[in-house]
Amino acid sequence: MQNRKLVVGAAVLKDGRVLAARRTRPVEAAGRWEFPGGKVEPGETPEAALEREIYEELGCVIEVIGWLEAEAPIGESHVLRVATARLAGGTPRPHEHDAIRWLAADELDEVDWLDPDRPFLRELAGLLGGSEA
């Protein structure tokens, strides 16, 4: 997946839960859940891209902790990586999504994740202290 452009998502952790956000666009992804984030711009580090996107989308400051091991193709041209992060300032409020949820390990399968996000859930469940369904 070396030649693909990078999309980064943040698994924001708090009190044994992870933040999930519901997309509103494009129409085929509307209503499905993701890790907030977006495309890394040229010259930008993945960490800086995440911090920028999360501030734009949720109005809060995060600090990246580390990266989950999985990577997942998105279509033909992009690849998804997901970082764990903690809140470093402010309270997340959805500006571009139409809902957010804080999910515990045993709630990860309660939302309809975008397909590329699913490979990350098992590792995340382990970090949250439960086993993923």
Ligand SMILES: Nc1nc2c([nH]c(=O)n2[C@H]2C[C@H](O)[C@@H](COP(=O)(O)OP(=O)(O)OP(=O)(O)O)O2)c(=O)[nH]1
């Ligand atoms: N942010 C994010 N995007 C994801 C995830 N899973 C997944 O398949 N995607 C897809 C949806 C989009 O096709 C693409 C990211 O585009 P985006 O629209 O969120 O990013 P962006 O704001 O930088 O993009 P744009 O407006 O410039 O198109 O990756 C995920 O967990 N988080």
